[in-house]
Amino acid sequence: MSEVTASTPSPAAPKKMDDIVALCRRRGFIFQSSEIYGGINGFWDYGPLGTALKRNLKNAWWNDVVERELIGPDGNSVDIVGVDCTIIMNPKTWVASGHVGGFNDPMVDCRESKQRYRADHLAVLGSTAAGSRLYAFVENDDEQRAAAVKALTKYEKRDALDQAVHILRPFMTISAEERARTMGPHAKEAGTLTEPRQFNLMFETNCGAVKDESSLAYLRPETAQGIFTNFWNVCDSTRVKVPFGIAQIGKAFRNEVTPRNFTFRSREFEQMEIEFFIRPDTANEWYKWWRDWRFSWWQKIGLAGANLILREHDRDELAHYAKEGAGTSDIEYRFPFTAPGFGELEGIAHRADFDLKAHATHCGKGDKMRYFDQEKNDRYFPHVIEPSAGADRGTLALLCEAYTPDPTRASGVYMNFTPRMAPVKAGVFPLVNKDGLPEIAERLYRDLRRKHSIEFDEKQSIGKRYARMDEAGTPYCITIDHDGASSGTATIRHRDTQAQDRVALDQIPMWLDERVS
RNA sequence: GCGGGUGUAGCUCAGUGGUAGAGUGUCACCUUGCCAAGGUGAAUGUCGAGGGUUCGAAUCCCUUCACCCGCUCCA
Numbered sequence: 266m267s268e269v270t271a272s273t274p275s276p277a278a279p280k281k282m283d284d285i286v287a288l289c290r291r292r293g294f295i296f297q298s299s300e301i302y303g304g305i306n307g308f309w310d311y312g313p314l315g316t317a318l319k320r321n322l323k324n325a326w327w328n329d330v331v332e333r334e335l336i337g338p339d340g341n342s343v344d345i346v347g348v349d350c351t352i353i354m355n356p357k358t359w360v361a362s363g364h365v366g367g368f369n370d371p372m373v374d375c376r377e378s379k380q381r382y383r384a385d386h387l388a389v390l391g392s393t394a395a396g397s398r399l400y401a402f403v404e405n406d407d408e409q410r411a412a413a414v415k416a417l418t419k420y421e422k423r424d425a426l427d428q429a430v431h432i433l434r435p436f437m438t439i440s441a442e443e444r445a446r447t448m449g450p451h452a453k454e455a456g457t458l459t460e461p462r463q464f465n466l467m468f469e470t471n472c473g474a475v476k477d478e479s480s481l482a483y484l485r486p487e488t489a490q491g492i493f494t495n496f497w498n499v500c501d502s503t504r505v506k507v508p509f510g511i512a513q514i515g516k517a518f519r520n521e522v523t524p525r526n527f528t529f530r531s532r533e534f535e536q537m538e539i540e541f542f543i544r545p546d547t548a549n550e551w552y553k554w555w556r557d558w559r560f561s562w563w564q565k566i567g568l569a570g571a572n573l574i575l576r577e578h579d580r581d582e583l584a585h586y587a588k589e590g591a592g593t594s595d596i597e598y599r600f601p602f603t604a605p606g607f608g609e610l611e612g613i614a615h616r617a618d619f620d621l622k623a624h625a626t627h628c629g630k631g632d633k634m635r636y637f638d639q640e641k642n643d644r645y646f647p648h649v650i651e652p653s654a655g656a657d658r659g660t661l662a663l664l665c666e667a668y669t670p671d672p673t674r675a676s677g678v679y680m681n682f683t684p685r686m687a688p689v690k691a692g693v694f695p696l697v698n699k700d701g702l703p704e705i706a707e708r709l710y711r712d713l714r715r716k717h718s719i720e721f722d723e724k725q726s727i728g729k730r731y732a733r734m735d736e737a738g739t740p741y742c743i744t745i746d747h748d749g750a751s752s753g754t755a756t757i758r759h760r761d762t763q764a765q766d767r768v769a770l771d772q773i774p775m776w777l778d779e780r781v782s
Numbered sequence: 783g784c785g786g787g788u789g790u791a792g793c794u795c796a797g798u799g800g801u802a803g804a805g806u807g808u809c810a811c812c813u814u815g816c817c818a819a820g821g822u823g824a825a826u827g828u829c830g831a832g833g834g835u836u837c838g839a840a841u842c843c844c845u846u847c848a849c850c851c852g853c854u855c856c857a
Binding site: 297 | 784794807816817846851854856
């Protein structure tokens with residue numbers, strides 16, 4: 266960890282994840298997927314309020330990234346176009362990206378040493394004598410092989426050694442009974458190795474009626490490859506010129522070994538990704554600009570406190586595609602379940618030309634697919650700066666950040682979403698359910714609803730209605746009272762302070778527009 | 783994947799072998815009228831699931847699922 270940037274040094278509020286999960290369920294933010302059947306590990310559904318919150322987050326991202334003008338480090342407008350690609354792609358995509366191959370292998374865990382080995386790289390050495398110990402070692406590791414031989418000769422009595430027929434076999438071929446008396450390479454006791462297990466993180470499916478090798482397909486484990494494979498299409502069909510970006514919001518799937526921490530590590534999740542294509546010699550300045558702009562964006566939508574940090578990766582934790590280059594950094598949030606540590610919201614990586622080159626090579630056209638830079642009269646594979654954010658993680662961070670315990674108020678808690686992110690922008694209430702107040706309130710409600718998400722409630726006491734809106738995170742509550750009915754005004758209650766303004770009815774639409782847009 | 787913990791009403795929980803409960807919330811009506819007020823009434827349970835023991839299981843046993851915590855993993 267070489268660089269940490271925090272906005273303010275204030276300590277994190279003591280929030281309990283269980284309480285946040287309970288509120289999410291109680292108020293309809295997030296439910297367990299297929300809960301009536303006992304749920305399913307790693308999958309979550311959004312309820313009415315959660316769907317609105319997540320949609321607000323995605324809309325804000327799309328709006329700020331693709332639609333609104335953004336000024337880049339060179340003072341020019343940043344050019345970004347959108348795509349929306351399929352979840353299932355030609356399987357060759359995942360060979361080119363490196364997802365098939367490196368992560369498809371059977372692995373063996375050692376319960377004692379906590380080491381993990383490629384099962385097809387392990388071999389065992391031992392004797393055929395009944396019940397004798399076997400010694401596992403990594404085949405191409407001479408040191409381990411020597412250690413295994415030494416351990417074997419030390420373990421077996423000399424006469425047994427003379428008579429015993431020694432075996433040397435791949436670990437993959439031994440039985441469960443033999444495995445139970447096998448010593449792991451780093452273990453002190455026998456029988457600590459698990460059976461070989463596939464750790465393929467990609468979900469598999471079959472495309473077409475026939476289920477065989479030829480129909481095998483994968484659910485995409487990241488949205489990025491849809492962008493890379495469409496790079497040439499976008500160049501040919503639009504008038505984009507490097508530097509430019511392609512943005513996409515979409516679902517991705519990873520068969521995580523251990524889904525954990527509410528929606529933080531789900532097996533089905535949504536990404537908001539930009540692949541920004543640049544000339545290789547401008548990587549540093551674009552990388553820094555994207556990193557800083559993305560950090561300030563998260564702050565702007567409501568993660569402004571000390572719980573948000575920007576963390577530059579150390580060299581040794583860089584991904585295979587980012588070893589050389591401008592760098593990689595994470596925007597991280599201090600979730601209640603990671604505190605005092607942080608969990609990743611977005612990664613900003615300089616992926617160099619790894620992906621475009623890989624696809625050019627695998628599709629067989631190679632250098633012919635280089636980008637032609639008319640201005641410089643130069644051909645090259647553009648480098649890529651990738652800001653890749655998690656929509657579900659972002660939503661979860663907004664929920665955690667907004668959750669504000671307040672024992673002094675009836676609800677005991679309120680959600681202080683920024684108005685732009687709030688699922689409901691305002692509640693409109695008649696103070697009493699008579700004397701013509703409901704009619705006035707309903708007219709105002711219908712007027713405001715033409716542009717915003719508004720809730721109308723005439724039931725029960727006004728305090729109850731305020732309390733419900735506090736838990737939904739609604740920033741404003743507009744109440745028609747008797748004074749207002751006669752003077753053409755209403756009171757507007759501010760969620761965070763509980764203070765009230767009196768505003769003329771005909772001014773309220775504009776008043777609200779200014780604050781929630 | 784390993785170890786530990788927890789599953790009973792929307793939520794918080796009580797109930798240790800003998801009729802499934804409380805508070806709170808939700809809904810309706812009355813009343814009141816600016817912060818979950820009061821009154822009356824109502825609805826709501828696969829006691830996580832499956833199996834076993836037993837005359838009888840929310841309760842004991844086995845298996846399994848889900849969630850939480852610590853490891854592991856996170857290309």
